[in-house]
Amino acid sequence: MKTVVEIKNVKKRIGRKEIIHGISTKLYPGEVFGFLGPNGAGKTTMIRMMVGLTKVSEGQILINGHSITTDFEKAVRHVGGIIENPEMYKHLTGYQNLRQYERLFPEKLPAERVDEVVKLVGLEKRIHEKVKGYSLGMRQRLGIAQALLHKPSLLILDEPTNGLDPAGIREIRQYIRRIAKEEQMAVFVSSHLLSEMQLMCDRIGIIQNGHLIRVEKTETLVDSGSHDVLLNAAPLEKVKELLSNRLYQQVENGLIVRAEKDELPELIHHLSKHQIDIYEVTPMRKTLEDSFLQMTEEDQHAYTQTASK
Amino acid sequence: MHTLRLLQNEWVKLIKKPSALIMGVILVALVATLGGGTAYFTEVTAFWEFVADASTLYAVTILFSIIAAGSTVASEFSSGTIKLLLIRPVRRVKILAAKFLVVILYGVLMLFVLAGASLMIGGLLFGFEPLYINEVNMLGDLAETYLLYIGELVIYAAMAFMISTVFRSSSLAIGLSIFLMFTGPQMTMLAGRYEWAKYILFANTNLTQFKENRVLFEGMTVGFSLAVIAAYLVIFAVVSWQVFQRRDVAV
Ligand SMILES: Nc1ncnc2c1ncn2[C@@H]1O[C@H](COP(=O)(O)OP(=O)(O)OP(=O)(O)O)[C@@H](O)[C@H]1O
Ligand SMILES: [Mg+2]
Numbered sequence: 001m002k003t004v005v006e007i008k009n010v011k012k013r014i015g016r017k018e019i020i021h022g023i024s025t026k027l028y029p030g031e032v033f034g035f036l037g038p039n040g041a042g043k044t045t046m047i048r049m050m051v052g053l054t055k056v057s058e059g060q061i062l063i064n065g066h067s068i069t070t071d072f073e074k075a076v077r078h079v080g081g082i083i084e085n086p087e088m089y090k091h092l093t094g095y096q097n098l099r100q101y102e103r104l105f106p107e108k109l110p111a112e113r114v115d116e117v118v119k120l121v122g123l124e125k126r127i128h129e130k131v132k133g134y135s136l137g138m139r140q141r142l143g144i145a146q147a148l149l150h151k152p153s154l155l156i157l158d159e160p161t162n163g164l165d166p167a168g169i170r171e172i173r174q175y176i177r178r179i180a181k182e183e184q185m186a187v188f189v190s191s192h193l194l195s196e197m198q199l200m201c202d203r204i205g206i207i208q209n210g211h212l213i214r215v216e217k218t219e220t221l222v223d224s225g226s227h228d229v230l231l232n233a234a235p236l237e238k239v240k241e242l243l244s245n246r247l248y249q250q251v252e253n254g255l256i257v258r259a260e261k262d263e264l265p266e267l268i269h270h271l272s273k274h275q276i277d278i279y280e281v282t283p284m285r286k287t288l289e290d291s292f293l294q295m296t297e298e299d300q301h302a303y304t305q306t307a308s309k
Numbered sequence: 310m311h312t313l314r315l316l317q318n319e320w321v322k323l324i325k326k327p328s329a330l331i332m333g334v335i336l337v338a339l340v341a342t343l344g345g346g347t348a349y350f351t352e353v354t355a356f357w358e359f360v361a362d363a364s365t366l367y368a369v370t371i372l373f374s375i376i377a378a379g380s381t382v383a384s385e386f387s388s389g390t391i392k393l394l395l396i397r398p399v400r401r402v403k404i405l406a407a408k409f410l411v412v413i414l415y416g417v418l419m420l421f422v423l424a425g426a427s428l429m430i431g432g433l434l435f436g437f438e439p440l441y442i443n444e445v446n447m448l449g450d451l452a453e454t455y456l457l458y459i460g461e462l463v464i465y466a467a468m469a470f471m472i473s474t475v476f477r478s479s480s481l482a483i484g485l486s487i488f489l490m491f492t493g494p495q496m497t498m499l500a501g502r503y504e505w506a507k508y509i510l511f512a513n514t515n516l517t518q519f520k521e522n523r524v525l526f527e528g529m530t531v532g533f534s535l536a537v538i539a540a541y542l543v544i545f546a547v548v549s550w551q552v553f554q555r556r557d558v559a560v
Contacts, residue, residue: 079396087388
């Protein structure tokens with residue numbers, strides 16, 4: 001398949017400090033790629049390198065086959081983005097701002113394109129007002145509008161739902177998914193809002209302390225956490241005895257038992273054979289949040305262990 | 310013709326700032342005040358004499374140009390808009406050049422406002438006089454003076470522009486440039502006994518010294534001063550360009 005972005009062993013050093021430690025990944029047309037990591041993980045730094053705002057210390061970033069370092073103009077030609085907050089010229093109107101970005105491209109756009117993106121993000125009513133008076137959510141929308149102006153093949157969004165209300169978040173999310181599919185555009189979106197990513201992304205890469213520690217399909221990542229079940233059964237003492245070879249934890253409404261999905265029927269048979277009354281068996285579907293926290297904690301743990309050696 | 314579009318961008322950003330208009334208004338008000346004062350305190354004043362007097366207000370236009378030059382790059386950084394500006398398929402040097410050209414354009418526009426206001430207000434207060442006095446085309450003479458002012462304006466604007474690009478601070482750029490504009494020529498006087506003093510930028514900035522035949526150092530010519538100014542201009546440009554080109558944008 002055609003790749004839109006290829007990141008090859010990219011490192012970033014600022015002064016003596018290495019902030020990004022050799023990240024590699026690829027993005028394909030039509031996919032929404034989530035870049036997930038806690039504060040200070042290096043998401044914004046990575047994005048800044050992808051759009052040429054800061055230099056790549058080592059490695060390569062290719063966009064549509066063009067290196068961002070040696071072939072900047074060709075590489076960014078098909079990139080649209082928001083980096084951190086969507087800062088605009090406050091003394092200009094939303095419309096005048098969009099015209100600014102329109103004129104920064106060598107080729108002229110059809111006159112109606114600006115109106116088109118304004119409509120897409122739902123800013124028609126306020127577009128001729130000065131940005132000074134915009135709410136954060138409106139600025140965010142204007143930011144997305146400028147990013148889409150030139151129909152990029154790569155859309156880079158650094159925490160795009162920052163400052164939007166729940167309805168706005170949903171709208172933008174659906175919108176991003178839709179245009180990614182319709183326009184076969186690759187979307188690179190960063191966030192530390194995990195629940196967000198779960199609903200928006202096809203694949204998720206988890207970044208921690210400048211390392212890309214895992215890249216997975218969203219389903220895989222979400223499912224990988226689901227090996228606990230809530231078991232409500234009586235008498236409890238006997239259940240505990242029968243499960244003594246397993247990890248479990250007593251909670252208010254029963255036991256949380258560690259068991260893979262395919263082990264469940266056997267487990268239930270086993271319990272009923274011993275005359276246990278089973279009231280409830282519920283798989284504890286972990287959210288991405290749980291797996292994320294678990295993973296980054298494990299990583300943190302490994303990290304501190306190696307550090308202390 | 311992308312360059313024109315880049316110039317248009319910078320022009321829109323500059324001229325839509327409230328300060329751009331305010332500076333023009335201040336300039337006209339200053340000319341009017343000067344005119345009122347002259348009419349009130351002096352017996353007879355000739356039209357062309359007033360126009361020449363008012364032209365010394367060009368220092369104010371340089372001040373305004375310094376303000377525009379000192380904030381054009383720095384304000385993109387402080388507002389964060391630099392991020393959206395530099396991720397486009399345009400080489401940074403082009404954006405920088407467009408910014409500088411527009412600042413100069415604005416400065417020249419201010420000079421036009423000054424000249425226009427002094428001609429109008431002078432005419433209203435003292436009555437217009439013929440174009441030729443003693444067979445000298447007075448308007449042409451005025452234009453020549455203003456042309457020399459542009460030279461001075463360009464070099465001060467370039468200085469503020471460079472400081473602003475290097476330090477990304479408009480207050481530093483504006484403050485330092487204005488300080489140098491006022492103290493530079495004095496400091497040059499202090500160094501006056503040395504041969505090299507005439508190579509100091511500030512010994513050459515006031516180009517009207519040649520028109521008025523009172524040169525700072527013996528043997529200086531317009532050509533010499535222009536060459537010195539050009540040399541400094543090249544240095545300012547190269548420094549601004551190199552710093553801007555290489556800068557990691559992390560705002
Ligand atoms: N200019 C800089 N100089 C020194 N260190 C920097 C610089 N920029 C970023 N860093 C460091 O690099 C690391 C990654 O920062 P980055 O802004 O990329 O994180 P992030 O993942 O975007 O975090 P957040 O979720 O808070 O936006 C942080 O530890 C930060 O302190
Ligand atoms: Mg960030």
